[in-house]
Amino acid sequence: MARPSIKEYLASNPGKVLVLDGGQGTELENRGIDVANPVWSTVPFISDSFWSDKSSMDRQIVKGMFNDFLAAGAEILMTTTYQTSFKSVSENTPIKTVDEYNTLLNHIVQFSRDCIGEEKFLIGCIGPWGAHVCAEFNGDYGEHPENIDYYQYFKPQLDNFFQNDNLDLIAFETIPNIHELRAILSWDESILSKPFYIGLSVHENGLLRDGSTMEDVAQLIKSLGDKINPNLLLLGINCVSFNHSPDIMESIHKQLPNIPLIAYPNSGEVYDTVKKIWLPNSHPTFTWDAVVKRYIDAGARIIGGCCRTTPDDIKQIATAVKKYSKN
Ligand code: MET
Numbered sequence: 001m002a003r004p005s006i007k008e009y010l011a012s013n014p015g016k017v018l019v020l021d022g023g024q025g026t027e028l029e030n031r032g033i034d035v036a037n038p039v040w041s042t043v044p045f046i047s048d049s050f051w052s053d054k055s056s057m058d059r060q061i062v063k064g065m066f067n068d069f070l071a072a073g074a075e076i077l078m079t080t081t082y083q084t085s086f087k088s089v090s091e092n093t094p095i096k097t098v099d100e101y102n103t104l105l106n107h108i109v110q111f112s113r114d115c116i117g118e119e120k121f122l123i124g125c126i127g128p129w130g131a132h133v134c135a136e137f138n139g140d141y142g143e144h145p146e147n148i149d150y151y152q153y154f155k156p157q158l159d160n161f162f163q164n165d166n167l168d169l170i171a172f173e174t175i176p177n178i179h180e181l182r183a184i185l186s187w188d189e190s191i192l193s194k195p196f197y198i199g200l201s202v203h204e205n206g207l208l209r210d211g212s213t214m215e216d217v218a219q220l221i222k223s224l225g226d227k228i229n230p231n232l233l234l235l236g237i238n239c240v241s242f243n244h245s246p247d248i249m250e251s252i253h254k255q256l257p258n259i260p261l262i263a264y265p266n267s268g269e270v271y272d273t274v275k276k277i278w279l280p281n282s283h284p285t286f287t288w289d290a291v292v293k294r295y296i297d298a299g300a301r302i303i304g305g306c307c308r309t310t311p312d313d314i315k316q317i318a319t320a321v322k323k324y325s326k327n
């Protein structure tokens with residue numbers, strides 16, 4: 001294989017900070033794909049013409065997005081599979097069986113790998129349980145979040161991703177609820193059998209979206225002691241407020257100084273759910289240069305952007321990473 005294992009790569013290059021790509025779902029939308037659908041950025045891959053017609057417009061758009069993130073300096077990129085759980089796909093598309101679902105995931109992963117080449121790292125992206133009920137930004141998992149069968153929800157996507165050699169790292173993204181976090185952390189190497197990370201969905205005030213504190217999160221991780229799954233490679237935040245993200249990273253680092261971190265905030269724009277438009281970041285307090293420096297000082301090893309960040313943001317991140325990292 002052209003690539004080293006990401007675990008070994010990060011361990012043997014301790015000063016290296018990898019540049020991640022940007023907000024893929026919103027970038028596909030910017031480029032003309034209508035993602036207003038329960039399966040969101042999975043939408044282009046559902047139509048047969050994406051696979052049968054090599055010149056299909058959607059195919060060119062997805063390819064163009066990967067190319068532009070690569071040209072901007074991304075060294076690790078994601079599959080656009082945030083809303084591609086078996087539940088979301090089987091309830092909202094013509095794909096109904098696990099076999100058809102596995103074929104879809106295999107095609108998406110292979111297509112993404114072909115777009116980025118063999119040298120770059122590829123992340124298999126998995127959205128939280130809350131994504132299928134639009135709860136990833138409020139953490140509201142109902143009255144008994146402790147009783148939700150998270151494993152049953154994730155299993156088909158996990159089973160597929162963990163056996164796919166094209167994927168170097170698995171992402172549990174935008175996790176807003178501590179019960180879901182506890183569940184993921186309880187799965188051992190027989191379930192999570194290669195490197196994975198957890199991106200938390202955190203409010204501007206520094207609390208997990210369900211109201212748990214970063215102390216609660218740290219306590220949970222510390223309580224696992226040496227029972228923690230050795231494949232947990234990084235912890236961090238994604239799709240959080242750009243302006244507040246450095247403070248949140250510093251508070252996680254203070255609680256858990258030995259865990260490598262990952263950060264990819266959103267652009268700081270706010271989505272108006274009534275008007276269905278993005279409102280500008282009215283107080284862009286910082287630049288990427290300042291934010292990236294603080295992330296690196298707080299132990300970040302992977303830095304990129306989430307919703308509404310574009311190849312231009314990734315270019316600025318790559319410049320700052322070059323300036324502040326030791327490698
Ligand atoms: C709601 S956060 C979504 C992040 C996802 N990786 C994407 O941009 O496609």
Ligand SMILES: [Zn+2]
Pocket residue numbers: 023238239266306307
């Ligand atoms: Zn996002």
